[in-house]
Amino acid sequence: xxxxxxxxxxxxxxxxxxxxxxxxxxxxxxxxxxxxxxxxxxxxxxxxxxxxxxxxxxxxxxxxxxxxxxxxxxxxxxxxxxxxxxxxxxxxxxxxxxxxxxxxxxxxxxxxxxxx
Amino acid sequence: xxxxxxxxxxxxxxxxxxxxxxxxxxxxxxxxxxxxxxxxxxxxxxxxxxxxxxxxxxxxxxxxxxxxxxxxxxxxxxxxxxxxxxxxxxxxxxxxxxxxxxxxxxxxxxxxxxx
Numbered sequence: 751x752x753x754x755x756x757x758x759x760x761x762x763x764x765x766x767x768x769x770x771x772x773x774x775x776x777x778x779x780x781x782x783x784x785x786x787x788x789x790x791x792x793x794x795x796x797x798x799x800x801x802x803x804x805x806x807x808x809x810x811x812x813x814x815x816x817x818x819x820x821x822x823x824x825x826x827x828x829x830x831x832x833x834x835x836x837x838x839x840x841x842x843x844x845x846x847x848x849x850x851x852x853x854x855x856x857x858x859x860x861x862x863x864x865x866x
Numbered sequence: 867x868x869x870x871x872x873x874x875x876x877x878x879x880x881x882x883x884x885x886x887x888x889x890x891x892x893x894x895x896x897x898x899x900x901x902x903x904x905x906x907x908x909x910x911x912x913x914x915x916x917x918x919x920x921x922x923x924x925x926x927x928x929x930x931x932x933x934x935x936x937x938x939x940x941x942x943x944x945x946x947x948x949x950x951x952x953x954x955x956x957x958x959x960x961x962x963x964x965x966x967x968x969x970x971x972x973x974x975x976x977x978x979x980x981x
Contacts, residue, residue, distance in 0.1 A: 784967070859909045
């Protein structure tokens with residue numbers, strides 16, 4: 751089956767630093783990937799749609815200068831949280847469209863970001 | 867615009883009992899509907915999906931769901947709960963049209979299974 755990985759799985763950083771999270775489709779090419787944010791005991795909130803070779807499309811209320819997304823290849827999208835603050839602490843999950851079937855997304859295992 | 871409502875943020879059942887997790891949706895076009903399960907500190911795993919065709923869909927781990935257009939519902943059921951079913955469950959809708967691939971999630975339901 752389609753496998754999506756994320757790296758790192760956990761990261762702790764100091765306030766003001768930037769953190770990069772990678773999302774990879776391991777056995778398929780993904781022209782479209784999605785980035786979600788999940789607060790504790792809450793649902794997933796779509797942050798942005800990442801399309802290979804073009805600019806990401808951000809959802810309303812998501813700061814694109816704060817959350818930089820790059821989708822440079824068909825198997826890799828990155829999310830960089832710039833100048834992180836404690837309120838950016840969250841669980842970040844990516845997903846990738848396989849292009850097969852009916853819009854089925856495969857999700858990565860998530861990255862737990864803690865900003866001190 | 868599309869939306870999903872999951873009735874009941876917490877559901878508790880005994881092992882062996884019926885599991886029923888409720889999901890209602892709104893969509894301006896025929897929807898694609900999904901149920902996902904999430905275990906602690908993990909991503910989402912697809913349980914089952916409805917796209918077209920048979921309205922009763924069977925998924926993994928003994929779960930099934932029925933698409934009822936007249937009720938705009940897609941409730942998830944399992945005849946007999948197992949301890950390993952304890953997790954968070956999310957219903958999601960995608961219109962597959964202009965917002966190709968974008969999922970809208972419900973608030974989630976925490977399923978607790980007690981002995």
